[in-house]
Amino acid sequence: MTNVKYPEITVNIVGVNGNAFNILGICTSAMRKHRLPKSEIDTFFKEATSGSYDDLLCTVMQWFNVE
Secondary structure, eight states: OOOOSEEEEEEOOTTSOOOHHHHHHHHHHHHHHTTOOHHHHHHHHHHHTSSOHHHHHHHHHHHEEEO
C-alpha cells in the first residue's frame, strides 16, 4: 500500500456522481470536517485541479483513504 497523506480521512467517491466538482466538494468537506487549515485545503485543490480527470483521481487517492 502506498503512503496516503491523510489516512485518517476517508472519502467515498465510488458509486457517487463522478463529476470532478462533486469529487472536489466531497474531499474539501472531509478536510474541513477534520479541521485541516485552509492553506492545506488550497494546496490539495490546486494539486487536484492542475491536470486531467485521471490526475484528479490520483491526487485524491494520494491524499485520502478512498472507498
